[in-house]
Amino acid sequence: MRIGVRRTGGFAGIERYAEVDTSGRPDASEWQALAEEAVAAGRGTPPIGVPDGFSYQITVDGKTVYCADPRLTEAQSKLISQVLTEGA
Amino acid sequence: MTQCDIAAMKATHPVFCTIVPPHVLDKLAQADDPALAGPARRTLEADAAQRTHRRLTTVLGAPPAAPPADAAGDKPHRTLYDAQHRQELPGVKVRGEGDEPGQDATVNRAYAGLGATFDLLLKAFGRRSVDGNGLPLVASVHYGENYGNAFWDGRQMVFGDGDEIFRDFTLPVDVIAHELAHGLTQYTANFTYFGQPGALNESVSDVFGSLVKQYVNDQTAEQADWLIGAGLLAERVTGVALRSMKAPGTAYDDDVLGKDPQPATMADYVRTGRDNGGVHINSGIPNRAFYLLATALGGKAWEGAGQIWYDTLTGGGLQVDASFTDFARATVAAAHARFGDGEEQEALLKAWSQVGVPTG
Structure with a gap:
């Protein structure tokens, strides 16, 4: 499973992108469960953003959903943080 | 037939309906071909305006939080x-x-x-x-x-x-004031957070952010550093701040962060669908106009340049989708109303001219 996170906007207006390929990872099933939960709560179009707020685009195996601060679900928040920290 | 189909038939340019995913519109809006980029951008702008309007209506329609009974009115709560x-x-x-x-x-x-x-x-x-x-x-x-x-x-x-x-x-105190100034804009001109009005929204926050910093430090326009977010960058980052109102595009140049993408004039205006249509990028242009005016007038920036910007923001003469040109013209009218045809008027026209925004 390939999980990509694109973060745009923010006070600095600087974009970040990272992705994680879970195949072969010992924790692949945890990633998969988290990604599925995050995507299920995402939207097909970018939600209403707030001034200086981050916007996110989560892509899991080709399917893209959108979400934005400050209204992330716990799974979205965790997944975004993990991908941006551990991904390349 | 949907309303979109009818709009497409009537329009001179093709109309992209909301069925087109926003990320595709983003891509199209960045296309070199204006026939592709133009309509995509208009659709994105309209969509963002609608969404922002819905949100702000929700926010502003809510009953205001009641000030405390003992609020004197001239004290913060x-x-x-x-x-x-x-x-x-x-x-x-x-x-x-x-x-x-x-x-x-x-x-x-x-x-x-x-x-x-x-x-x-x-x-x-x-x-x-x-x-x-x-x-x-x-x-x-x-x-x-x-x-x-x-x-x-x-x-x-x-x-x-x-x-x-x-x-x-x-x-940085200017970052705190920048966020609060988004509230000021929301309750006044309420610029749509996309494209040029979005960059105006950002620029107004930088202007008032910088003014608060200068006010706290009791600085004149000449003494101010005109930086936004000085002291915010971690030690490992090569840069002085997040943005420079004096010299947009020069705040940082770093291996990880890249180079400060802000333009200083309309000739370098950045067309993009990202960052809500470059709201934190193109804000460099009105930012520099403010800096040029403030330093031309000298003294405390909030007394001359800041007053003109405040009058413009609160004057009620601007639409939520105002362009840079609309804003520039409104500053000229505000300066005339406040100061007459004095040095303010002359310095203001020169400032907008230097960044390539027409006022005529």
Whole structure:
């Protein structure tokens, strides 16, 4: 499973992108469960953003959903943080 | 036949309906071919305007938070919350108005920053809080984990502690004031947060952010550094701040962060679908116009240039989708109304001309 996170906007207006390929990872099933939960709560179009707020685009195996601060679900928040920290 | 089909038949240019995914529109809006980029951009702008309008209607339609009974009207009413590294707002209340400073320097800085912004609005412009009606000021600090951002959510300010690139967002007072100024814009000109009106929204926040910093430090336009977010970049980052109003595009140039993308004039205007249509990028153009005016007039920037910007923002003469040109023309009218045909008028026309925004 390939999980990509694109973060745009923010006070600095600087974009970040990272992705994680879970195949072969010992924790692949945890990633998969988290990604599925995050995507299920995402939207097909970018939600209403707030001034200086981050916007996110989560892509899991080709399917893209959108979400934005400050209204992330716990799974979205965790997944975004993990991908941006551990991904390349 | 849908309304979109009818619109497409009537329109001279093709109309993209909302069935086209926004990320495709983003891509199209960046296309070199204006036949592709133009309509995509218009659709994105209309969509963003609609969404922002819906949100702001929701926010502004809500009953206003009641000011405390003992509010004299010329005193701020601040409440600070600690989000405790979670992403739920507002968090736990840690300091109310008039409470003594506690152990948490972040809370104390935010409290002082809100106070300084309230003070400038009142003393320089006679405005009681961001809504002109004593609106209580609410901020949450320690938001999220490893969170390198600050934002205005339509009701309150939110500050993260930073990440590997940025330090605590309450460190620069201009960043605190920038967020609060988004509230000022929301209650006045209410510029749509996309494209040129979005860049105006951002620029107004930088202008008032910088003015608050200059007010706190009692600096003249010549003494000010005109930087936004000085002291915010982590030590490993090569740069002085996040933005420079004096020299847009020169604030940082770093291996990880890249180079400051801000243009200083319309000739270098950046067309993009990202960052809400480049709101934090093209704000460099009106930012520099303000800097040029303030330094041409000299003295305390909030007295001349700041007054003209404040009059423009609060004058009611601008649409929510105002362009740079609309804004520039409104500043000229505001300067005329306030100062007549004096040096302000001349310096203002020159400033806009230098950044390539027409006023005629």
